[in-house]
Amino acid sequence: MPLMGFVQQIGTGALVTIQVAVLAYLLALLIGTLFALATLKRRLVVNIAWQTYASIFTGVPSLLVAFLFYYAGSGIISSVLSLAGLNVTIDISPFMAAVAALGMVYGAYLADLIRSAIQNVPPGQFEATKVLLIPRPAAWVLVILPQVLRLALPGMTNMWIVVLKDTALISLIGLKEIMAYAKLASGVTKEPFIYYLLASAFFLGMTALTYFVSQRIEQWTRRGYRPVAVKGPAHAL
C-alpha cells in the first residue's frame, strides 16, 4: 500500500506540474502568436531574428535550455539590467527556469503551427472583411481567429500534451514537481513501482482530460462546417 504522506506529496507535485505546464504553454502561445504574425510577411530583419530563435530553441533539448536558464539566467538578466543602469540581482527559481525554458522552446514550435494555420485561412476571408469595412482588430479576433483555431487545434492539443510531459524532465533542475516526489517516495519506501504508477496515472488522466476538453473546443470551432466527406461548393477551402 502506498503511504498517505507520500501520496499527498505526489498530489502537491502534481499541482506544481500543472502550474508549470499551464504557464509554460501560455507563454509558448504568446511567443508563438507574436512570431507567427511577425513572420507572415517576408521582412528580412524579422526573419533573421526568427530563424535564429527557432534554430536555437528547436535545436537545443529543452532540458538543456532549462539548465542554462537556471544556472546562467540570473547572471544574464542582471548584466542586461546593468546595461540599463539598474543594479539588481534576480534569483531564478527552478520554477521560473522551467516555465521560461518550456515556454520558449514550444513557442518556437507553435509559431510554425499558427503561421501555417493563418496562411491556410482562404484569402477571400481577409478580403471580405476589408470590403465590409470591418475594423482590423475585430476582423482578426472574430473572423480569422476562429478559423485559425479550427485549423490549428489538433496540433495545439498535441503540443500541450508534449509540454505537460516535458515537465517530468525538468525535475532534474530541482523543481519539486510530481516526478521529484515520486522518486523521493520510491527511494524511501523501496517500492518504486507503486509511486511511479501513481505518477503515470496522473499523466494519463491529464491526457484523457485534454482530449475531452479539446473535443469540446473542436466541436465549437467546427460549427457551420460540413463533414469533409460531403461534397458541395462550400466556402472556398
Add this chain to the structure above:
Amino acid sequence: MNAIAHVSPVVATSADPALPPAISLRKLNKYYGAFHALRDVDFEVANSEIVVLCGPSGSGKSSLIRCINHLEQHDSGTVHVNGMELTRKAADVARVRRQLGMVFQGFNLFPHMTVLANCTFALRLALHMTTPQAEGVAREYLAKVNVLDQAEKFPAELSGGQQQRVAIARALCLQPSVMLFDEPTSALDPESVGSVLRIMEDLAATGITMVCVTHEMGFARRVAHRCVFMEKGEIVEQAPTDQFFRKPTSSRLQRFLKQVL
C-alpha cells in the same frame, strides 16, 4: 414592381452633369512584379449605369475591379469613386470602400457565422448599429434575395446559389451606391446560376450602379447598358450593349464573341 427596392441615396441619372461619375479610372497601371496586368486603362461608369466587363482569362478583369476597391493597389494613374480619389491613405480607402459593395466568385461568406450573422456583422462593427437594428436591416435584404428562410443556417448548409445570394444581401446591407461583381456565377452549378442572375437583374432595375465581370452573355444583353471587352490588360473595345453584340469593330472582339456565343 422590382423585388429589390434599393434605398441608396437619391438615385442620380447618368444625364445629371452636376454629379461626378460613379467610377472614373485614368491611365491606370497595375503590375504584379514585372508582369504588366493593366496598361493605361481609362474607364468611366456613370451613375446608375450597368456595365459588363468581359474578356479572355488573364485579361485583367479582376485586377481592374479590385483596383477600384483597393483590394489591389494601382501603381500609377488615378481612381475616383463618386468624385473621391482613392489614395493610399487609410481614411480615403475607407471612404471609397463605403461607396462600394463587392460580390466575389467564391462568395467569401464567413463559414463560422450563420447567414443572419454574416449580414449583421458589418452593420454592427462598421456602422455601429445595435443587434436588433442590424437584424432588421439584414432580414429585409435577405428577404429581397429570397433566402430569409435560411437565416439561421450556416453557409455550408446552403446551395451555391443561395450562398451567393446571401453574399449579395450582405453587401447590400451597407447600402453601397456601386456594386462590383467578379464572376458571381462562375462557381455555381447551372441550376443556381439563374437564381443569382435574376437577383442581379432586379437589382439593376433599382437604379444602383453596377460593374459586372461575367461570361453570361445572355445577362449582358438583357441587362447591361454598355459592354467592355478587355484583352492583355487593355480595354480593346467598348460600346452600348446592342452595338457591342451586333457590330463589334475589332477582330479580337469578333473572335471572342464567336467563341462565347
